[in-house]
Amino acid sequence: MVEQVAQMVVHGEAWTVKELFVLPNEYIYWSIQIVMYPFMTGLVAGAFVLSSLYHVFHVEKLKEIAKFSLVFSFALLPVAMMPLMLHLQQPFRGINVMMTPHFTSAIAAFGIVFMTYSCIVGTEIWFVYRQYFVSTALDLRAKQNRSLVDSFRLTLFTALTLGAWDISKEALETDHKACSKMAAIGIPVACFLHGYAGFIFGSVKANALWMTPLMPVIFICSAIVSGIALCILCYVVTQEIRKFMARRHLARWADDPNAPTVEQLEGAKQEEVEMTSRYLVYFMVAAITLEILDLIFRGYTQVKSWDILREVILERDFNKIFILQYGFGNALPFFMMLLPGRNVRRTTIACALVLFGVFMMRWNVVIGGQAFSLSFAGFMHYHMPFIPHDAETFKEGFFGALTVMVTPFVLFYFINKVTPAFHKEKDCH
């Protein structure tokens, strides 16, 4: 008698349902974390590009939001790496990518591009906030009877000045120039960081849906769209919180005589949102055009894979692609922003929808690309694990994705204590 042995669950089996003929080894190996990965790097790149619009092209009206988005992009940086680490089967070997980078692989460049980009963002923030570091450290030093927290802050800010205490007009002018240069170098690097995320997918010739040279460009455009949308959304939300705090005198800064009034905050918000959303619309037009072009091209050329792609795109994933992504994520916010009588509230809702649309686009690319078998004779369905029952279903499930989603906001809270994104005085550029 044959002994019944319990089935061993292989990676991917927990969330993959196969239909018709699918090769035995095929599963949805790249799941929610790989959806999160381009989404998060996109936000990083987008937020940085937005901040560069002020620093490089001197769009003065964006000054306030530019500072905010620069600090926010710094908070997002470590999070771009998180989904990858959560996805790896051998996370402790992740460092191997830095040790033996195999340069024929698109992922191998990750370490180098990511480090370069981190350095650029870090340097730029330092130049922007150097004057603030110096003056804070000097203020603290002059203070009598420092508390423990003050002593800690003094040490921290003294360290952050890196010994550069000169805040004469000439020195600040040099800072400003250096800052513009870093931002200028940063734009292509940010685009490269995200463009190559698109290349990772676009270069997989085995996957009929992914393989297109347009993929990196589509990814860059949608990255900028999502980054700007997130910055507007967060900016409005934080300004609302600040307004609330100013009105109720909840924060320490609210009692300061130089503190912005509720009216000033409201005015600044409207101006910044108005200007920024205009850029959002420009980039949205570019992103949607490219995506539609790709779709039309596939339908028109009708190569071998079109039969199965048509079934996935036009039938099985129709709701996800045309209703959720293009409908709610692109068309609706587009009209919301173009129709007359636009106000901050409407723009904010539109931005939330845009973010959802970009997330759905990542989902439809990553999961949709694995929805059909290499045999072109079967389909795979993805069921995202909600309630985790082991480490794997946590990491690559709803709560893993949520962890990645929440982390940048937690980081922003702490980073904001050191480099305040809303610092109004002339202490920073």
Place this chain on the structure above:
Amino acid sequence: MERRDFLKKSIIVVAGASVPLSALELVDPKEVLAANPDIHWAFLLDTHKCVGCGFCVKACKTENDIPFNAKVTRTWVERYVYTKDDRRYIDSPNGAQDGYTESRIDLGQGNFKEIDPENVGKAFFVPKLCNHCETPPCTQVCPVGATYKTDDGVVLVDRTWCIGCGYCIMACPYGARFFHPVEKVADKCTFCYHRITKGMETACVNACPFGARKMCNINDINDPVTQIIMNQRVGVLKDEFGTKPQAFYIGLAQEVR
């Protein structure tokens, strides 16, 4: 001990130790294992001879420690059934590790289809395994270089260096790769490298009772299997990807992908 004796004995020790120590010379492991440029391994599969018994799958799983109760496999057998009313059915339940003992077709999700034998136009089996491509897309995309091609034409994975990103699995157009359920690294057919480098056959070739699977050194024109590849009409899977597969098929139907 006198200084003279000490020097004498030191010389003897150094001379004596240098003989075994010379064996520790640093060499490229690839060189030691297989650097024989005269050998280039290739595989030949005769679909006319395969009956879908699944012995090859069993032998492979046993030989290479792939758990029987895991739904992944280094080699598998597919069944193709074409009905007279022009319908096509394909299945490979559990990679055919238990052989095709049932006539009904597995449609997935617990659904099965019984086909009237009178209605069957043609039906055949196709064994599959890693094609050990000449230009493998899987080794190209590995971010850490943990998977590589040996000089004698076999694509291998270094289990101690693989980070488990799954990029190679995505890049393989043949679905030959998977995550090993125990080792948690990418895994694939190795042409039983531990056997062929010792002059033995692969486990699947050894287990096939009908000679549907054969291996050869494609550089040796006197090898009978090489001669079949040279003289008969053989095909490869998905040649449009430019991967130059080294697994050749006799009697390949165009529907087999």
